[in-house]
Amino acid sequence: MSGRASPRNDQARQPTSYDVAQAAGVSQSAVSRCFRPGGSIAPETRARVLKAARELGYQPNAIASGLKAKRSNLVAVLISNLTNLYYPEVLAGLSRRLNASDNRVLLFALETEDEVDAALDQVWRYRVDGAIVAARLQAAQLRAFQRHRVPVVLYNRLSDGPDPVPSVACDSPGGERMLVDRLLAGGHRRFGLICGPEDNTVGRSRVEAARARLGAAGLTPAVTGGSFDHDSGAQGFRRLMTQSGNALDAVICANDLMAIGAIDAAREVYGLDVPRDVSVVGFDGVGPAAWASYRLTTVRQPVDRMTEAAVSMLLERVADPELPPEVRTFAGKLVPGGSARLG
C-alpha cells in the first residue's frame, strides 16, 4: 500500500471538518473535539465521526489541532550511525521541518541498535507527542509504542512485526534493480557485492535485490560483509578480489561510503582505473559521492521528500491517533556519475 503521490495533491482535494460533520450528522465542534488529543466526546459520536472521516479521506490539520491541544510539542527522533554521512542530512531535514511546525526534537543518537530500549524508557518518560525512528525496532518495541499511545513513524526501516507500521522509505530494491540492469547492459558479468551490517534491514534489502536480479540473469556474485563505513568498503573490495581471483567487472556496495572505500582500495592497492578496469556503485547519494575524486555512480534518496513525508505523517497521527498505518515508498534517482560503465 504505497501511499499518496504527494502531500500537495491531497491538500488540494482535502475535505473539511464541515463535510465530516455533515456526513456524520454531528456538530463541527464534535469533529474537532474528536480529532483533538484528549478532546471529550461520546464513544459512539467519535465512532461516527471517524467512520465519516475515513470514508471522505479527511485529514485534520495536525498543526492547528496540535496548537489547540495539550501537548508537549516534543518529538523524539531516534537515529543510529549519526557519523554515517547519510544521517546528518536526514536529521537536519527532520529537525528543520519539526521546528517549523512548532515542535522540538528530543534527540537519541544511538551508537548501536541495542541502545533502543534505554532510549524508549526516556521517550515514555518525557511524554513526547510522537517519535520518528531511523533505527531498527523489534515487534515488542513497536507494541510498546501502541501501549503508550505514542504515534511512531519509521524512517527507512522495515518493521519486524506482523502489523503494518507507518513508515517512510526509499525503494531500495527498485534502486538496486536499476543499477544492476544498467551494469548488465554495460556488459559486466563478474560481480561482487559488499553488504551492510547484518542487523540492518535496509542494507540487507539492497543486497538481496541486487543478488536476485543477478540470479535472474544467471549470474552468481561474490559476496562479502561490510559495516557501512569507508574502511570496511576498502577491506571488502580486497576480500572480493581474493575470492574472485582478481576477476571483477563490477562491485555493488550497500551504501556510498563503502563504495568510496572500494574505489580508494581499487586505485591504491591494485592500481586499477575506475571505471575502466572495474565499475563501482553505491547507494544513498551522500555529498562526498559527488566529489571530483569519486563521481560515484549511485542511487540518490529523495531525503527532502522523505523527511517531509515522515514529519507530516507523524503530525497527522498526533492529531488523529486513529489514522490507519500507511507506508510511503519513494523511488530513488539513478545518478550516473563516473564510477561505472553503464549501458
Next chain:
Amino acid sequence: MSGRASPRNDQARQPTSYDVAQAAGVSQSAVSRCFRPGGSIAPETRARVLKAARELGYQPNAIASGLKAKRSNLVAVLISNLTNLYYPEVLAGLSRRLNASDNRVLLFALETEDEVDAALDQVWRYRVDGAIVAARLQAAQLRAFQRHRVPVVLYNRLSDGPDPVPSVACDSPGGERMLVDRLLAGGHRRFGLICGPEDNTVGRSRVEAARARLGAAGLTPAVTGGSFDHDSGAQGFRRLMTQSGNALDAVICANDLMAIGAIDAAREVYGLDVPRDVSVVGFDGVGPAAWASYRLTTVRQPVDRMTEAAVSMLLERVADPELPPEVRTFAGKLVPGGSARLG
C-alpha cells in the same frame, strides 16, 4: 585562563565536601544543600561555603547532585552546519555523554546563525537545565542565559561579550601556526588563504593566525572567501590561482571540507599534482580527510576530549551555578597526511 590539563588529573586531587565543610566551619549537609539547585540554605552560610569551595578548588559531583535535585534533565544543544562533516561527530559525542549522565538532548539544528533567537525562546520555555552552544551568541543572548539562570557552555565559539563565558575550544591560532611554520620550513613562499563564512569567529581566528604568522615571515598571502563547504573550496582555489597569476606554493583552508574541494580543483581544473605542484592544508581532521584520495595534511581537533570537557563543565554549573567561568582550550594535533610538503 586556559583550563586544567585534564579531567583525570583533577579528579585525583579533588577535595571533598568534608574538606569544604571543615574550611567553612559548617556541616557537610550544608555544603551539599549549597550545591544542590533549590537547596535551602542561609545566604551567609552559602557565601562561606562557596568561598571555601573556591579556595579549595572544590568541584561538586554534578551528576550525583543533579539526581537528588528537581531538574528537567534536558540539555539544549544548539548546533549550526549539521551537514558540515565536523559537527555530526561533535553532536554524537555530546549526545553520548549527556545520555550517559542521565540527561536528554533537546536539539536545535540551526541552518543559519540568525535562527538563534527563535531557538532561545524555546530553550527558556522548556526549562532546560543547561545548554551547550556550537553557534555564535551575541552579547545580548549571553545575558539572556544569565537572566534565565540557564548555565551555558560555548563549544568552539568565542564570546562577543565583555565577560568571560564558560567555553571549550580547540586552539585554532596555535594549530594554524604549526601548519604555517611547517609549510615555511618546507620552502613554500607564495601562499593562498581560503576563509570561512564572515560571521564565523572560529574560521576568522584561523585565517588571522595564519596571516599574522606569514606576515611575521615577511609574506603577504592571496586571500579569498569561502563558506566551509566543498564547492566553495574548489571555487576559492580557482580565484586564488587567478589572483596569484597561477603562482601558488601552498593553500591554507579554514577547514578540511574546503581543502578537499581545493585539492579536487587543483587536480581537475589545473591538472596539478598535490603536493608536488601545490600544497593544500585544512583544519578539523574530519573522516574524509584521511581517505586515500586526499590524505589531507590538517590539524585534528580532539573532539572526544572537547565534548567530554563541554559536558562535564556544563553539569558542574548545573549543580553549582556560582562556579566562575572557565575557558578550556585544547591543542590540535598536526596530521602530516600527504597533501603538503612539510619541512
